[in-house]
Amino acid sequence: MEFSEKNCDTTDSNEPILYENTDANSVNVALIESKKMEEIDKDEEHYEPLRLDSKPRHKGTLCNLQEDALKRLKSVIYIVSALIFVLYIAVIVLIISVVMTNSRAIASAFSVDKPLNHSSFNGTSKVIFAHMIYQHGIDFNSSTGTFTCSIPGTYHFSVTLVKKRASSGVFYCGLYKNVSYIITIGDPTDDDTNLRGAATSQSTLIHLDKGDTVYLGSCNEQPSSYMEPFSSFTGFLLYSDN
Template sequence: MMNGHFGEHGFRVMKVADGGWSLWENWGPCSESCGIGVRIRSRSCTNPTPSLTGRSCAGYYTDVSTCNRTTCHEHNVAFTAYSIYKNSFNDTTLLFQNTYINNGNAYNTTTGEFTCFIPGVYHFVMTLTKEIGDISYVRAFLRINGRYKLPLYLNPIGNERGMYMMSGAGTFHLDQNDIVDVYGIPYNYHNGHYSYFTGFLITPDQ
């Protein structure tokens, strides 16, 4: 119903009502999942709605602010680890004790495990050198969450006491907190820089 009254000539005289702002709505989601993003909230000129000849609300219908949810992990993930710790004659995670590079600190020299902090596509290479001795065949595996992905097997013919090297490479998609390691018998392989494990992030998930 329109507010107003009748004037002396019988015409309705409308009451002028200026508009008023409603309360701000809740903030919308942050535009970024990590790092600094923006968020928006809005309000409406409906408290009250301005009359036909009333003034609209002064100001803005939307409000924008920055939001910082969590720190983004560095997308530069790459490591090369070497020097196997010869701690077991049984199958176990091969512990490469040193790194030439460990960008993103995803490879742990204490556990021998690579932990995926940034989901995406990764490339891994493992190269193992057979120890001099009476060992005949050797085997190892690249594992993701304990599951065998890249088997390596070497059974040299002839001089069993020689030096032999085997290598494997593969590209995999990893989810956050996936664990990658190399599984084998530590005492079967050369330590130092003759055996190594390397990996790097190719493309992070969007």
């Protein structure tokens, strides 16, 4: 701040009086204010972009993180779903495999027809059938007419005998377990003059242990002489002991 000296004509004092130079002071104040405004403008130019840019950058980063997390979550869900599906299929296949294996293991069945003759094996007469309709397993021996149990359990056996139309007299056979008589299958008519033929059928349930035998035998006549070819003998396992 500048000052000027000015003599005043007063009678009280001869000391100079300092007066403020208002013009110079105004210029200096204006310069100072101008510099301050420039500094403020520079500061605003420096900080304002940072402040404005910081918000979008923060939002973008957050969105990217959320998208990445969502993608990872979807990937995990897909992988887990695929594993569950594969496990489900594996369990189904395993169950089917076990059921099929068990069914093959416990299945035993046969059906024969066309009685051929009446032969004796080991002192026991048995009916031999000429035609094997069906057999699951190897328990029935068609050459001896004997079923030999390989799977302990309960079995169903049925016999159907059809009398020839031209034959006369009563016919019958017996169903045996080992050497024990079980049931008789015989001509339902007692009229020897009946030449029109007759059929009879019997069935029974038998529990067998491994090695037990079942057969049709002790017929009163040769089967081929008075039985029609469609006479049959059938047996199968209902359920095993295991």
